[in-house]
Amino acid sequence: MVFNIFYTFSKSSQKDLTQLEKLFVFLLVITSSMLIAIYGYQNFLANNSASKLKIVYVSKFTHSVQEHVNQNSVNLGSIDANSDELVPVIRISFNVSQTVKQNIQRNARHTISNVQDSANNIRQNVAQLQTFANHSKSKVMKQETVKSRKEDNFETGTESRKEESLLQSMTRNNNKCLTVPKLHIPKVDLHECSSHHVIIHDGGRLGNEMSQYISLYLLRHIFGIRVSITGRMKSTLSLYFKNISLPVQDFKCFTRNTKRIMYDNLYNMLHTKALEHFKRRDKGANMNLLNESYYIFHHPCPREVITAHRSLVRKVLTFQDDIMKKAKRNIKKALKYKNRSWHNSTLVTVHVRRRDYTRYIMKHYNLTQLDEVYFQRAFNFFRKRTDNPVFVVVSDDHGWCHEVLETSDVVVAGTKKDPIIDMAVLSLGDHHIISYGTFSFLGATLGHGTIVHPVTDNKLYDHYNCVEDNIFQPISRDKYVN
Numbered sequence: 001m002v003f004n005i006f007y008t009f010s011k012s013s014q015k016d017l018t019q020l021e022k023l024f025v026f027l028l029v030i031t032s033s034m035l036i037a038i039y040g041y042q043n044f045l046a047n048n049s050a051s052k053l054k055i056v057y058v059s060k061f062t063h064s065v066q067e068h069v070n071q072n073s074v075n076l077g078s079i080d081a082n083s084d085e086l087v088p089v090i091r092i093s094f095n096v097s098q099t100v101k102q103n104i105q106r107n108a109r110h111t112i113s114n115v116q117d118s119a120n121n122i123r124q125n126v127a128q129l130q131t132f133a134n135h136s137k138s139k140v141m142k143q144e145t146v147k148s149r150k151e152d153n154f155e156t157g158t159e160s161r162k163e164e165s166l167l168q169s170m171t172r173n174n175n176k177c178l179t180v181p182k183l184h185i186p187k188v189d190l191h192e193c194s195s196h197h198v199i200i201h202d203g204g205r206l207g208n209e210m211s212q213y214i215s216l217y218l219l220r221h222i223f224g225i226r227v228s229i230t231g232r233m234k235s236t237l238s239l240y241f242k243n244i245s246l247p248v249q250d251f252k253c254f255t256r257n258t259k260r261i262m263y264d265n266l267y268n269m270l271h272t273k274a275l276e277h278f279k280r281r282d283k284g285a286n287m288n289l290l291n292e293s294y295y296i297f298h299h300p301c302p303r304e305v306i307t308a309h310r311s312l313v314r315k316v317l318t319f320q321d322d323i324m325k326k327a328k329r330n331i332k333k334a335l336k337y338k339n340r341s342w343h344n345s346t347l348v349t350v351h352v353r354r355r356d357y358t359r360y361i362m363k364h365y366n367l368t369q370l371d372e373v374y375f376q377r378a379f380n381f382f383r384k385r386t387d388n389p390v391f392v393v394v395s396d397d398h399g400w401c402h403e404v405l406e407t408s409d410v411v412v413a414g415t416k417k418d419p420i421i422d423m424a425v426l427s428l429g430d431h432h433i434i435s436y437g438t439f440s441f442l443g444a445t446l447g448h449g450t451i452v453h454p455v456t457d458n459k460l461y462d463h464y465n466c467v468e469d470n471i472f473q474p475i476s477r478d479k480y481v482n
Helices: 019-039 041-046 063-071 098-151 160-171 206-223 231-238 263-279 303-308 310-316 321-337 355-365 372-383 398-404 419-427 438-445
Strands: 051-059 086-094 197-200 226-228 259-261 294-296 346-352 389-395 410-412 431-433 451-455 472-476
Touching: 197 206, 206 226, 206 231, 206 263, 206 294, 206 303, 206 310, 206 419, 206 438, 259 263, 263 294, 303 310, 303 438, 310 438, 321 389, 321 410, 321 419, 346 372, 346 419, 346 438, 372 389, 372 431, 372 451, 372 472, 389 398, 389 419, 398 410, 419 438
Parallel strands: 197 226, 197 294, 259 294, 346 389, 346 431, 389 410, 431 451, 451 472
Antiparallel strands: 051 086
16 A cells, blocks of 8 residues: 655755754654554555655656656655756655565566667667668769769860860859869969968967868969968978978068958859859959958868868878878887787778867767777778778877777877877878867878768768768767667
């Protein structure tokens, strides 16, 4: 027999009871206990039951919480039901006979287990269907884009068919992806001080600064405009790379009177003007596409543009000799630890970023950190496709990598304290496994071979949706997707 007595106090939050309320509760408990003892004495003996008293906090008018209380009569304390109003409640209950209680619990556990199994199966099926749909959509989009690219002809001939193909290609642009034309506008002389120019923000860490520099370099390479960098960017990158050739902003030749703009907006504007100038090219139109100077104020990293110029990027961002020597020494030391030879192995470099990126990806993309599921799938991807692979991991969290990832063919390398050496290690791989961020992306881009990157159903992280090169291979990070 179960007998419940509820006394509810009107309170807006969980606070201590006043002295008067405590006295009232005490009297209520004593009185109730006496009534119960008189009324249920015989049933108590017959059913071998034991009385229990507890005080819990439950949410007013919340059925799920009430059900939780009914199912957990032995619990004592606060129950959080995410309710706006919580009230203290006194609950006094008798247990049913031990045999009946065991039968109920056993049946309940069996039912709950079946429901959980069914829910897991449904969740797995939904995740698989969603991932399949996303991958199919992405594949169709890539096929359409590759087809359109094959139709493009950017040679500056005089045939009308070539002109028509070029015009069609240059107008194939949507709101998110940047068109990557093979046509390059003749470059404006950097020392032509009367012409407008573009300068870029120099903030962020190594990956950001590398992205900013190469993004600006490609604007000049594709559209021929004048560009400049800050003295700080020049001095920082020159420590690491040989060919930092873009001019520093000298206010005598590069005005400081600039207009703020986002990289994608500027890129699309230049692309549109390039199309207009191409239409009028026989009229001797000036190919300077800027009518004012601009300042790119953020951290651009257009994956589709950078990937399309991967070989050029490797030439522009060439590591200093001493950095490459340290990186190679680091790899050899790691391979020796596993009794492996660089000469006889397929080197797959792996970047695992954890510590400083956890809050960032949650805030901006609602993503958690990559776990062993993604990395093991990536390892298996290369194990099936390459001969004698060895995975060299660089990370800011060596402890996690040693504990979770390291096996006979996975070794933790890198310096953890010197990012430029870690970046150089990443670039030396025959293939690459990346995580999130510009550091990971550029380290792999500076290397060769295939790049595996994480994908998920989360639509906020869409940096690789516009990348059409087959060197990028998606691997699902979701646990319930094969």
